[in-house]
Structures are given as C-alpha cells and as structure tokens.
Amino acid sequence: MTDTVEKVATCPVAPHGWPNPLLPEYEQLPEGRPLTQVEMPSGSKAWLVAQHEQIQQLLADDRFSVEPHPTFPIRFPAPQELLDMIARDAKNLLVTMDAPRHTRIRGMALPDFTIRAAKKLGPRVQELIDVYLDRMQEQGSPVDLVQALALPLPAQVICELAGIPEAERDIFTKNAAIMVGTRHSYTMDEKLAANDELMKYFATLVTEKQDNPTDDMLGNFITRATKSEEFDHHGLTLMTKMLLLAGYEFIVNRIALGTQALLDHPEQLAALREDPEGLMPKTVDEILRYFSLVDEIIARVALADVEIDGVTIKEGEGILLLKGLADRDPQQYSSPDTFDIHRDARDHLAFGYGIHQCLGQHVARLMLELCLKSLITRYPNLHMVESSEPIELIDGLPPIHKLTVGW
Amino acid sequence: MKIHADRDRCIGAGLCALNAPTIFDQDDDGMVVLLDSSPTLDNSSDARRLAEDICPSKAIRITDG
C-alpha cells in the first residue's frame, strides 16, 4: 500500500524544532496516527510511527536492525567522515548491536542491573540523597532543585556503579554535567572538550580495572568482557562511556520533571503522602509515561519487507519510533494528556521495548522513587517558587530546566 | 490457566518480577524464573497484562488449562 502515500514529507523529527508532546506543535500528527513516510536528510526513506501498539509490534520484530546500514535513518545531515566514525564506534556499543552478539554482551552487564542488584544499592543511594538534602537545608529555602539534587545525585550513583574512587569523581561529574547541559550553558567546543576528557579518563579506568578487578557493575562487566575477547581496549572504553552515560540526562530530567508534576497536582501529591508505599510504583510509571519525551527517538532499519496494518515497510527503509507520542496515545491511555498517578501505566515505552529495553531501568526507578519519597517526607510544605515553563527545548536537547522550590 | 516463561526469549528486563513477584522471579543472571505456573485467579489478570503488554520480549505466554 506504499503507493497510496501521496507525498513524502521531509522528516519533521529533526534536531531543531522537534515536535514535543509537551508543546502544542505535536498536534501536527495526522488524525488516527497512520504510519507516515518521510524523507531523511540523506534522501533515504523512513516511517514515523506514533501508535503505541505498532511501536511494540515493530520493536519486538527481529527483522529490524540497529546496526549501521547505508539507509539507516539518521536525523541530521551527516558528512561521510562522521558516518564512518559512527559506524566504527557502533560495533562496540550495546545500543547499536543486533542479536546474537547483543545477547552475549548484554548478558555480561545484566547480572549487575537486576532488581536485586538495584535493591542492594538502595541504602547507599539514600545516604547520598540525605547528603544533598542536608546541603539544601543549610542553603535555606528556596533552591534550584536541578542543581541541588537532580543533576548531582545520579552522577554520584553512576560513580558508585562504576566504582570510581571519591578522589576521581570530580572529573566525572564536572564533564558529565557539561555533556548533558544545554547550549545556553556551554559551547560546542566545551562539550567536545568534556567528551575528550571523559574518554581519556575512561581509558585509564578500563586499564585499572583490567589490572585490579573490582566488584562493582563496571568492574564485573570489564572482567567478563576482557575474558570474552570481544572488545579491544578502545572498544571497552566506548562501552564504558555508554554504560555510564546512556541514561544520565534522562534520569536528571525525570527527577526534576516528576517533582514538578507532583507539585502541580496537589491532590495527587496529598494522596501519595498518605500512601507512599502503595502509590509510589504507580507514580513512577506515570512520571515515566507522561514525560516519555519524543526527543528520545528510537530508530531502526528494515532488513526485509515487513507488513504492518496494511502498509509495507520495504527492506532498507527506516522506522522512527516516537515513543513520547505513543505514551500519549489515546487508544492506549484514556485522557493521555492528564497526569494521573492512579492509572496503570506500566506498559509505557519510556524505557523502550524489545531486546534493547533500558538496562538501567531498575537503577533509574530506584533513584526516582527514593528522591521523591525523601523530598515529600522531609518537606511537608514543599512548593514551587519558579519553573521554566513551558519546558524549553534548546537545540533538541531534552529539557534540563530550572526548578526552584521552597519549603 | 497456565503460565509459561521462555528463558531463551527473556532479555532480563525484570518487569515480570517487579510487577508480579508471587508469580515470577529474576535470577542472578537476570533471567526470568517461574515461581507459580498456575496462579490463583486473583493474580492471573496481572499475568495476562504482563504477557500481552508489559514483557518487552514476549517471553511470557499464557495457555488455557
């Protein structure tokens, strides 16, 4: 049925001016959300997918690949050198590997990302949260919660996962913050310099852990991966960067945005205070659904012709899975634009779906749960003083915004 | 109702053990372990939702009987 597509639009999902479910432009989706064909900057064809059910179906289909491919849908005009570099690096990154290699490599990291492994980390995460909240207290009301908690806490938790010694943590936290910061705060050169510095640091970290294995997530992964001989040293350095930074800005945003959503809905916040044990898991899923940002697009390329709902996705065509829109799909959720911690949102796509579904999801959940729980129990009178609404998208970066709270 | 969990398909997302801990566990390697293959009716609607909507690798299957 591809021939009924009259016009191939230029891909609107570009790094500038992306449609965003938090902004009104996303209404530009055609009624009924049919698969929509678009042309990528390279000239290749791809399909926009915004229906929840279709995204699940396509992400569970092993005829789609994440590996470099001449017509893989890349959302920006990329010179050949950059494409070559992406292709070289992709071989070493879990997110851009297909099965069966993906299955082997993911299995090397998985034992340290289980529910049990995340639970074991709980007391340490709580200690760290308490340190930041103590500092907040000393500083006095009001404070910017992004700087006081959302940005530093996940960085410290990642350092714990990586077994980075206290003395070396500044290298990580400083550069990671620059890498996820907006271009209003940092220039491209500063970002590239931060990336270089981190890569240098990760390279020495890999060597150290190969020489003196440590019992932490990264140490265990490096031990297993070194034994398997599947990576060279540079490959392990790239994997380290991915394991540590894949979800950093995502979790920073959810801590800030989730707090903001609760403060915006006082009745729901009151209900959560009444029954934190019972409602927290649902609250976390609803935050993830509601802020499943469309900027975090998942892309794949078809390795064979695939039929879906009367449309043929041809071999070599790309798919762009707009999970942020799908998590607001009225066919899946009633009143999807309403934030409601009482709904069952467990099937949200914030962490993706299929074999690449977020490896860090239990650690992310843990951070979100403990941050929210600590904030609401410690500050019965927590309220918003100022927030940067509407959430501003700068150069397509997800919104790390300011959230000034008082108590 | 009978529940089947396919460890070869499982990708270790742990969502089954998180959402229905009386029916599923996640072992130390991250893979699904079936604790109760014939849960009581009370738990079974959750199992169906897990199988159909939540498990990201379609590793959980439900059959009659």
Ligand code: HEM
């Ligand atoms: C709320 C926070 C987070 C969100 C919304 C999120 C989202 C995602 C998504 C959508 C994917 C799938 C990408 C794809 O299919 O192409 C993914 C994969 C991944 N995430 Fe997360 N993530 C979060 C936190 C984390 C954290 C804290 C970590 C690590 C400590 C992490 C590590 C990873 C890794 C390693 C992968 C690749 C898995 C694979 O390819 O098999 N994430 N994440």
Ligand code: SF4
């Ligand atoms: S939810 Fe599915 S993929 Fe995740 S652990 Fe359970 S069976 Fe495995």
